[in-house]
Amino acid sequence: MKSTDKNKSFTLWPYAIIVAMVMFMSYIAMFVYKAMNQDVDLVSKDYYEQEIKYQDHINMVGRTKAAGDVAIAFHPEKQDIIIQLPDHFKGQSITGKINLFRPSDEELDQELPLQLGRDLSQLIETKELQQGRWKVRITFTVEQETYFAEQTIQVTKP
Template structure:
């Protein structure tokens, strides 16, 4: 009788322990994933997002007026690392004021705002040597008298 009792102790299996260890490891992985997700910094693209959403119809009107006056060209010159802004000739001789915003979607700390300072040929050259390489949006808000205008172009600084 003692031999059969010794044989039953030799049939010990690790399967239940392995299943428990796998479940504990999986729960630990899920818990660490949830912890990282909860501590992820999530910023809105813009600090005053909701106010901008309310004013969206005005923005659509600005874009429509800009298309009506002619082509506003924003071109990036990779060799000179500069952006050339060219307003249409229909605005020549008129009092045009505004601002240029260099917007970095991935980091709002890098955004820059410049005054619109057009030359006689209705153009302005913007140097980009000091800007980080990557995706930028050039946004131009300007007005002539009571009419407001807006245009935007995405560029890739290399």
């Protein structure tokens, strides 16, 4: 009788290993299923158009640096912004716009026409602007070539 009891002994380890493997494979299968059904919008539908626009923007910035830096400065004592284009553009027809961009509140954004004086500078009053961080973006065209400059300023009130 002793010999038959030893043959009929029950051990739980093989079943525990099999159950653990099945549970692990089920977890991996569930993870793969969820990952495959997740909607990922990393690339927009008009990706190539956006890439061309971005390349145009890079070209504009490169042209601006090659022509000379556009100076954008905020003077807190006078409460104004001075924009100065390089002397390289003197005597040429210049058209463009100035965008005052407020990163924290898009409703405060402003767009102004570029109206340069004889010395290729423009003064912008900031008394109406709220205190804080602003990005001054200038886009202008000279003889069929478009240029772009951007400067971040901190508007402070006295």
